[in-house]
Amino acid sequence: MHFTLFVIFICFILNSCSSTLSEPIISFQVQTPRPFGYVIGDEIKQRIVVDVRDGMALQYNSLPNKGKVNRWLNLNKIKIDKNKIHQGIHYQIDLTYQLFYAPLEVKMLKIPSFTLQFKQFGNTTKKQVPYWNFTTAPLRELAIRKDEGKEYMRPDSPAPLLDYTASYYRLLVSLLIAFIITFYLAWLYGCLSFLPKYQIFKRPAKRLSQLPNTDIENMLRVMHRALNQLNGKPLFQHQLADFYNHHPSYQQLNNELNWFFKYSNQYFFSTNAPVNKTDSNKIKELCQHCLEIERGKR
Amino acid sequence: MNNQLSEWRDLALQFEQQINHTILGQQQAVRHCVIAVFARGHVLLEGNVGVGKTTLLRAIAQGLGGDYQRIEGTIDLMPADLIYYTYLDSKGKPQVDPGPLLKQGESLATFFFNEINRARPQVHSLLLRVMAERSINAFNQDYQFPHIQVFADRNRIEKEETFELPAAARDRFMMEINIDMPADDHLLKELIFNTRFHDVDSLIGDIETGKIAYYQLNELAEQIQQSIQPSEKLKEYALDLWKASKDPKKYGIQLADVEMDLLIQSGASPRGMSFLIRAAKVNAWLENRTTLLPEDLQAIFQVTMAHRIFLNPIYSYRQEQLMPELITGILEQIAAP
Secondary structure (H helix, E strand, O other): OHHHHHHHHHHHHHHHOOHHHHOOEEEEEEEOOOOOOEOOOOEEEEEEEEEEEOOOEEOHHHOOOOEEEEOOEEEEEEEEEEEEOOOEEEEEEEEEEEEOOOOOOOEEEEEOOEEEEEEEOOEEEEEEEOOEEEEEOOOOOOOOOHHHOOOOOOOOOOOOOOOOHHHHHHHHHHHHHHHHHHHHHHHHOOOOOOOHHHOOOHHHHHHHHHOOOOOHHHHHHHHHHHHHHHHOOOOOHHHHHHHHHHOHHHHHHHHHHHHHHHHHHHHHHOOOOOOOOOHHHHHHHHHHHHHHHHOOOO | OOHHHHHHHHHHHHHHHHHHHHOOOOHHHHHHHHHHHHHOOEEEEEEOOOOOHHHHHHHHHHHHOOEEEEEEOOOOOOHHHHHEEEEEOOOOOEEEEEOHHHHOHHHEEEEEEEOHHHOOHHHHHHHHHHHHHOEEEEOOEEEEOOOOEEEEEEEOOOOOOOOOOOHHHHHHEEEEEEEOOOOOHHHHHHHHHOHHHOOHHHHHHOOOOOOOOHHHHHHHHHHHHHHOOOOHHHHHHHHHHHHHHHOHHHHOOOOOOOOHHHHEEEOOOHHHHHHHHHHHHHHHHHOOOOOOOHHHHHHHHHHHHOOOOEEOHHHHOOHHHHHHHHHHHHHHHOOOO
C-alpha cells in the first residue's frame, strides 16, 4: 500500500515537470487561401495564429516590414490581435500581401518565409513561418495573335443587367398612388386653385375692381352671378340658411351676405333705392372675403 | 304701409294663427288660403281622404264670417240644383225656393263645393261663370255675388264616376293647393289622441268669427294691390317665369327622361299670371313689406301655376311626378336679377 502511494506521487511529480509546460509556444498555425488563380493586382491574405505561454511577448520587429517585400510583392497591411487565454496569450496576425507579378504563362511563386520571435526574461524563442507557394496566371490573353485578325485585347463583356420590370411597375404604381393621395389632400385643403371650383370669385373680384364705383347695378349683378354659380342655382336671401348647410365656411359672412341681399332687393325691387358712396366698397369687400374663403384663407 | 293696412295685417295674422290652431301641421296650406282670401281668389283643394280638406275650408269660412253655403258634388247634380229646388208644400202646392247659390243673395261670402270632380261638366260651367263674373242669370234676371269666394275640394284617390275639371274652370281658381298628412310624428299623435280633434263641429265652433268683415275684403284687397307696386326688374323676373312655363327648354330646364320640346302643351295663361302677382302682393303685405320681391312670387308659384300648365298627353300619366319637378326647375333656373 505504501509503495503504491509512492508510485502515484512520483508519477504526479513527473507529470508536473512534463515538456508541455516548458514549451513556450503552445500552438502555431498558418492559414492561407487557395494556392492558385491569382493575377496581377490580387490581394493574398495570410493569417498566423499563435498561442504562447504566459509571459512570452511577440517581438513586433520580427514581422516583415509593411511595404515592398520584393520586386513583385507588397505587404499592404499588418493586423495583430492579442487576447489573453486560459493557458497564455493568443496572437492572431493578419498579413495582406498584394501581387504585382505579370507572368506570361502560369508561374509558381512563393511568399517568403520569416521568423517570428518571442521574448521572456531575456530569452528569445523563434518560430519560423514557412514560405507559401502559389501559382499566378497571366491576365492578358497571349495565345491569340493580332496578325491573325483577332482582337488582341478587348474589354470584359458588360455585366448583364438585372430585370427591373417588376420594380419599375411597382415604382409607377407607388408614384400614382402618391400622386392621387397628394391630389386628394390638395383638394381637401383647397390648394387646387386652378379648378373652376376655386375660381368662382376670382374673375368677379377682378371685374369689380374694374367697374366704376357708381355702377352699382353691374356690381350687384356680378356678385349675384358669382353667388348663383357657387350655389348651383339662383340664390335668394330666404335661402341663405340652406346655402350655409351646403357651404358652411360662408356662414362667417352671414351679416355681409344679408346686407348684400337686402341692399340688392332695395336697389332692384324698391322704388326708392338708396345709394351710398361706400356701398361699392362693401360689395368689393364681400367679394374679396368670398375669394379668401374660396382659397381657404379664412 | 298705412295704418289701416297694418291693422288688417294684424287681423289677418290672427286669423291665420287661429286656423293653424285648428288644423295641425298645415301651415303652408293655411298661409296659401289666407293669401287667397285677401287676394280674392278661389281655391281648389286636392288631397287624400280624411286629411282635413273640408275642415280647413270650414274653419276658414267660420273665421271669415258672412253667409256660407255648401253643396256636395254628385254625378246627378245639375246646374239647376244650385239655383233652385222645387217641392210640394204641406198644402200639396208646388213650390220653388232659391237653391244654395241664390238663398243668401249678395251676402253670400263663402261657397263651398265639396267633391267638385263628382259633378258633371254642366255644373262646372255654371261654376265657371260664378267664379269669373261673380254673377249668374236665373229667372230672367242677373244675380250678383260681390263677396263670394269659392272653395272646392276633390280627392285624388277615386277616378271612377268623376269628371275632370275643364281647363277653363281650373284656370278660374287662383290656387290649387295639395293637402298632405303632416310628416311630424308628434303632430300625428296629437291628431289621433287629442279628443279636441275628434269632434270637428266643436273644433270649428271654437274659431272666433266676424273679426274680419267679409264685406270689406274687396276694398281691402284693392288697397293691398294698390299699395304695393312692382319694380321693372321684378316685372322682368315674372315675365321670365311665365315664359319658362311655356318653353322650359329655352331656359335650360331639363327633366329626366323627358323630351323637353314635347313636354308642354299649354303654359300659364295671362289670367294665371295676374293671379300670381295678386297673390304675391298679398304675401309681401303679410310679410310687412311694401316692396314686392322675387321670394313673394316663389312662395306662391307652385300653387298658382301648377294647375295652369298642361302637359302633353304622353306625359300626363307622369303629371304628379313631373309637375313639381318642372316648377322647381323653373324656380331654380330663373335668376333675379
